[in-house]
Amino acid sequence: MTHPTLPLQHLPTRIADVGGIPIHRALPQRALRKVGAWCFLDHAGPADPEPPGMQVGPHPHIGLQTFTWMIRGEVLHRDSLGNEQMIRPGQVNLMTAGYGIAHSEESQTPSHIHAAQLWIALPQSHRNIPPRFQHYPELPRTRVGDFDATVLAGEALGLTAPAEVHSPLMAVDLHAANASTAVGADMPLRADFEHAVLTLSGDVKVNGEALPEQELIYVPLGTERIALDCAPDSRLLVIGGAPMGEEILLWWNLVARTSEEIHEARDQWEAQLKEDAAAPNTDPKSLAQRRFGPPVASALESLHAPSLDGMVLRAS
Numbered sequence: 001m002t003h004p005t006l007p008l009q010h011l012p013t014r015i016a017d018v019g020g021i022p023i024h025r026a027l028p029q030r031a032l033r034k035v036g037a038w039c040f041l042d043h044a045g046p047a048d049p050e051p052p053g054m055q056v057g058p059h060p061h062i063g064l065q066t067f068t069w070m071i072r073g074e075v076l077h078r079d080s081l082g083n084e085q086m087i088r089p090g091q092v093n094l095m096t097a098g099y100g101i102a103h104s105e106e107s108q109t110p111s112h113i114h115a116a117q118l119w120i121a122l123p124q125s126h127r128n129i130p131p132r133f134q135h136y137p138e139l140p141r142t143r144v145g146d147f148d149a150t151v152l153a154g155e156a157l158g159l160t161a162p163a164e165v166h167s168p169l170m171a172v173d174l175h176a177a178n179a180s181t182a183v184g185a186d187m188p189l190r191a192d193f194e195h196a197v198l199t200l201s202g203d204v205k206v207n208g209e210a211l212p213e214q215e216l217i218y219v220p221l222g223t224e225r226i227a228l229d230c231a232p233d234s235r236l237l238v239i240g241g242a243p244m245g246e247e248i249l250l251w252w253n254l255v256a257r258t259s260e261e262i263h264e265a266r267d268q269w270e271a272q273l274k275e276d277a278a279a280p281n282t283d284p285k286s287l288a289q290r291r292f293g294p295p296v297a298s299a300l301e302s303l304h305a306p307s308l309d310g311m312v313l314r315a316s
Helices: 259-278 284-289
Strands: 009-012 014-018 021-027 038-047 055-061 064-072 075-079 084-087 092-096 101-107 113-121 132-136 141-144 147-156 169-175 183-188 194-201 204-206 215-219 225-230 235-241 249-251 254-256
Touching: 014 038, 021 194, 038 064, 038 194, 038 235, 055 254, 064 075, 064 147, 064 169, 075 092, 084 092, 084 132, 092 101, 113 194, 169 183, 194 204, 249 259, 254 259
Parallel strands: none
Antiparallel strands: 009 215, 014 021, 021 038, 038 113, 055 101, 064 092, 064 113, 075 084, 075 101, 092 132, 141 147, 147 169, 169 235, 183 225, 194 215, 194 235, 204 225, 249 254
């Protein structure tokens, strides 16, 4: 396959731990804060954790959408709106935090888990909308070269994903599921989008350049297609979007525009935890007025926000 010459940028991911699961954190990083409105990307697993598997206690979000693509395993989502939803392989969970929401994530199959979790920074016009949760068990699928392609978000490959997003963006999962020999494809891209490619499993090359799992490849504006070459059963994620002109502040689980907003949201979350620990509040009206709503119906301990003492927050 002929590989066009493109100025691809290789960026290292970093290893972290989320709820007992090893992850490769691809976004944000010093050299690349976001791709379009995508401002966070974790590749979780593949891992075989000890029981009870991934357990992430209730924690808050503002100003973003959490986007979970499940490849293997099952995770139970609970949130402060009262939603309780299992996500299974081939499905997407989309939680719009807006002004504020809290949720927990609990593995139900501790033997194996593999997923991608992303955050979408909400634009100024939508960042304080009421929170909501949506589950998408069916996603549009097609073929690209030798790959099975699933359109996860936005428009790509002539298909539109059902997820309700508020910025021009896309995400596609490509899987060489039924191949017995090396596979390839020319993946069309929107030239007015910036893109990034992440290997989820297997051996992947982008325009002839190897893409190990500990790296992210950034594809700049003006690129109309990329050439992919992979070993059988390889899997990769392609994300993209129109450059987001708005600067954002991302700290812990919060996306805002100013340091004051981050401090306010952190203090409100900690005040709710203190209130819940002092005495159960059963007044529906009072609970509804809290920024992060009623306590999440999870047996897991809620997560406390880190200290902001001495920290200087900078927008990106």
